[in-house]
Amino acid sequence: MRCEVEPNRCSVPRTIGVLEAEAAGPTLIVIGGVHGNEPTGVRAAEKVISRLNSNGQIARGRCVALTGHRRALADPDGHTRYLEEDLNRLFTPERVKEALRCNRQSLSPDMIELAEIVACLEAEAERARGPMYLIDIHTFSSRGTPFAATEDAIRARRFCRGFGLPMVLGFEEELHGLLSDYFTNRFGGVSVVVEAGRHGEQAAERIAEATLMRALELTGLIEPGIEALEVLKKAAGARAGRIYDVRYRHVIKNPDFKMLDRVHSFARVHVGEHVADEGGCAQRTPESGLMFMPNRQKHKRPGDDGYFIVRRVGGVWLALSAWLRDRAWIHRALPRFLPGVRRRGASGHELLVSPQIAAVMKRDLFHLLGYRLVRHDGELHLNRARRLAVGMQAIVRSVGLMLAGLVAGGERRILAEESPQDWIVRRHHLDVLDEQDS
Numbered sequence: 188m189r190c191e192v193e194p195n196r197c198s199v200p201r202t203i204g205v206l207e208a209e210a211a212g213p214t215l216i217v218i219g220g221v222h223g224n225e226p227t228g229v230r231a232a233e234k235v236i237s238r239l240n241s242n243g244q245i246a247r248g249r250c251v252a253l254t255g256h257r258r259a260l261a262d263p264d265g266h267t268r269y270l271e272e273d274l275n276r277l278f279t280p281e282r283v284k285e286a287l288r289c290n291r292q293s294l295s296p297d298m299i300e301l302a303e304i305v306a307c308l309e310a311e312a313e314r315a316r317g318p319m320y321l322i323d324i325h326t327f328s329s330r331g332t333p334f335a336a337t338e339d340a341i342r343a344r345r346f347c348r349g350f351g352l353p354m355v356l357g358f359e360e361e362l363h364g365l366l367s368d369y370f371t372n373r374f375g376g377v378s379v380v381v382e383a384g385r386h387g388e389q390a391a392e393r394i395a396e397a398t399l400m401r402a403l404e405l406t407g408l409i410e411p412g413i414e415a416l417e418v419l420k421k422a423a424g425a426r427a428g429r430i431y432d433v434r435y436r437h438v439i440k441n442p443d444f445k446m447l448d449r450v451h452s453f454a455r456v457h458v459g460e461h462v463a464d465e466g467g468c469a470q471r472t473p474e475s476g477l478m479f480m481p482n483r484q485k486h487k488r489p490g491d492d493g494y495f496i497v498r499r500v501g502g503v504w505l506a507l508s509a510w511l512r513d514r515a516w517i518h519r520a521l522p523r524f525l526p527g528v529r530r531r532g533a534s535g536h537e538l539l540v541s542p543q544i545a546a547v548m549k550r551d552l553f554h555l556l557g558y559r560l561v562r563h564d565g566e567l568h569l570n571r572a573r574r575l576a577v578g579m580q581a582i583v584r585s586v587g588l589m590l591a592g593l594v595a596g597g598e599r600r601i602l603a604e605e606s607p608q609d610w611i612v613r614r615h616h617l618d619v620l621d622e623q624d625s
């Protein structure tokens with residue numbers, strides 16, 4: 188599908204509006220419509236900006252509201268999510284470099300959007316007179332509770348909690364090239380994705396508006412109130428403030444993918460449960476947990492998200508995790524004393540984990556210690572007995588390697604530098620930045 192709209196004649200403007208105070212302060216970037224079939228965030232931003240413009244503006248800092256996929260938003264069809272590639276999967280360092288380097292004429296319409304958005308963000312970073320924040324507003328296709336998603340760094344968690352919505356961590360491990368992830372890693376700012384509700388519903392627009400007001404309060408650009416938070420908490424109902432971790436993503440292989448009608452967001456599902464039909468077969472989930480964002484979009488393409496499985500994370504676990512990741516000695520000890528785990532690169536923030544070890548420890552341990560999975564081959568879904576067997580094997584092998592390593596001068600010496608099967612785990616960028624600042 189080619190873009191019908193000439194790059195420079197798109198009817199949707201890039202900037203929705205700007206609010207700026209004389210007093211220096213944080214920069215809040217709001218973006219809506221990164222998916223063209225989700226204009227809710229754009230409409231909410233228009234309303235909030237015009238209301239504040241006629242209402243004495245903001246106390247400090249700067250707020251810029253941008254549109255996401257202008258060309259897809261401009262399509263009267265209303266169902267155009269992207270043109271050739273999902274814009275919200277293009278924000279990888281490689282694709283960004285390509286978008287900025289190449290001649291516009293040779294870029295696909297989605298890549299032109301990427302180049303334009305990156306240019307806006309760079310310009311904002313250039314003029315920023317304080318910390319930067321990004322709020323990326325989306326909507327989803329099935330019924331469900333609105334939620335906020337962020338990276339599991341301490342600063343991001345704290346900020347995200349302020350919205351009173353259910354908080355979902357770990358999307359960036361399953362999805363590569365997210366705008367939010369790019370923003371955090373490029374500019375060292377907190378980014379929050381808010382899924383405000385179902386496409387096109389009035390309720391979703393109210394949630395999106397409340398989200399923007401709350402973001403302005405949390406960043407200190409306006410004085411805090413209670414109204415926005417109340418709207419968000421009410422929409423979240425019993426799930427207000429709960430925290431979930433993404434455990435699995437089903438990737439659509441066949442465009443005939445169809446979720447079963449009885450499967451709803453946050454419904455409990457068990458391993459092997461029939462949750463969707465795809466390519467004439469029953470699609471069974473490989474993970475137990477809570478069904479999340481089942482895809483009921485009108486148009487589905489291979490590579491799109493079918494559904495996610497999430498699990499609830501307890502407050503004690505999160506507090507323990509915050510405490511543990513703050514201990515510098517833990518990060519030093521991991522590659523030294525954990526068999527099959529070794530440093531990757533010179534920074535000391537990235538580790539290689541041999542796949543047998545990863546199968547036993549699974550992602551929980553790394554999450555607990557403040558690492559995100561950068562490369563993993565999905566969870567190995569082993570039953571308890573099999574995991575024990577693999578674990579014993581791995582431990583015996585690793586102890587052997589350690590002993591051999593003592594003779595040869597270190598485990599690193601005898602383990603291959605990096606194999607494509609190795610997991611790569613990395614400390615959260617914001618945690619590292621905050622540690623360096625303290």
Ligand SMILES: [Zn+2]
Nearest residue numbers: 222225325326
């Ligand atoms: Zn979206």
